[in-house]
Amino acid sequence: xxxxxxxxxxxxxxxxxxxxxxxxxxxxxxxxxxxxxxxxxxxxxxxxxxxxxxxxxxxxxxxxxxxxxxxxxxxxxxxxxxxxxxxxxxxxxxxxxxxxxxxxxxxxxxxxxxx
Amino acid sequence: xxxxxxxxxxxxxxxxxxxxxxxxxxxxxxxxxxxxxxxxxxxxxxxxxxxxxxxxxxxxxxxxxxxxxxxxxxxxxxxxxxxxxxxxxxxxxxxxxxxxxxxxxxxxxxxxxxx
Numbered sequence: 231x232x233x234x235x236x237x238x239x240x241x242x243x244x245x246x247x248x249x250x251x252x253x254x255x256x257x258x259x260x261x262x263x264x265x266x267x268x269x270x271x272x273x274x275x276x277x278x279x280x281x282x283x284x285x286x287x288x289x290x291x292x293x294x295x296x297x298x299x300x301x302x303x304x305x306x307x308x309x310x311x312x313x314x315x316x317x318x319x320x321x322x323x324x325x326x327x328x329x330x331x332x333x334x335x336x337x338x339x340x341x342x343x344x345x
Numbered sequence: 346x347x348x349x350x351x352x353x354x355x356x357x358x359x360x361x362x363x364x365x366x367x368x369x370x371x372x373x374x375x376x377x378x379x380x381x382x383x384x385x386x387x388x389x390x391x392x393x394x395x396x397x398x399x400x401x402x403x404x405x406x407x408x409x410x411x412x413x414x415x416x417x418x419x420x421x422x423x424x425x426x427x428x429x430x431x432x433x434x435x436x437x438x439x440x441x442x443x444x445x446x447x448x449x450x451x452x453x454x455x456x457x458x459x460x
Contacts, residue, residue, distance in 0.1 A: 239385075262446040273349070273436055273451030274388070281446040320387050324445055331376065331443050332401060335387030 232257055232323050236336035244344045249293075249308040251339050253321030256302065261323040263304040264333065265295055268318045277319075280304065291315070316343045347371065349452035351437050357458045363425035366455045369418070370439030376400075377414055378449060379422050380436040388436055394420065395443050427459045 237252040255261060262281050266274035278289025285297040291314075295306045304321060322335040350369040358364050370377050375396050380388035391410065393400040397417040405412065409428070414420040424431055434456050438449040 234387075264448075266451075271354075271453065271456075273438070273453050274449075275451070276448050279446070279448065322387070326445055331440060331445055331447050331449070332378075332390045332393065333380075333388070333449060335389070337385070337387050 232261060232325065232334040234321050234323055234334055234336040236319075236321050236339050238339055239337065240340045240342065242342045242344055243311045245313060246310050249306075249311045249315060249341065251306040251319050251321075251341070253295075253304045253306065253336060254302050255304065255321075255323050257323065257325075259326055260297070260299055260302075261326050263295075263297060264322040264324070265289065265293070265304070265306050266320045266322060266335075267291075268320065268338075270317075274320060277306070311341075311343050313343050313345070316341055349437055349439055349450055351435075351452040351455055353455055354453065355456045355458075357460065358427055359460050360429055361426040363423065364427055364457065365421050365423045366435050366437075366457075368420045368422070368437030368452060370420075370437070371441075371450055374439035374441050374450075375417070376440045376443040376447070377420050378438040378440075379412055379420070380438065382434040382436055382454070384433070391422070391435075393443070400443060424457075427457075429459050432457055432459045 233256040265277040377394045379391040382388040392402040394414045434454040440447040
């Protein structure tokens, strides 16, 4: 079964500082990888995803993530945090093979941006 | 294009009562998902539909939960009778296809509180 681990349930960053959210997956076959953001009282919105090709993926709002197969990781970064980045972020995976397209989500990381 | 619509947005009921949630996916999306998001956790799949057929309902507590998508468009999720542990946000998502790696688009969710 797919498992996703997000290190740190809360991350505080100063406005303008680097945002780094960590995600590791457990699968012998690299899955498809996603980062979603959830603002209060809203559903999840896709930031970026990795399916194939270049391992550095750029997403919306200045975020990017790098797939590292050797480390089974897909960490999310943004060079300069903005107040509007305060939200909860979920790393998710789906099986590369199989009939369905189920998302297996981590437990989330709450980002707090300090002025 | 219009996003995934869900109603109601909030619902408060007493245990042992029944409740129903409604979801209208993005127009043309064949695949529809219901997820349960308990406070402090990531979403977990309850059921996945492809058109009006069930693809995966292995995590649906079938003794109390039911879901249908009769015409392959909108869907309802029902809980009968509700338990305290059913308090959660119920998210509906849709994707154009069920293929692995397809982006899922989420609705705003229905927040359920069982007293």
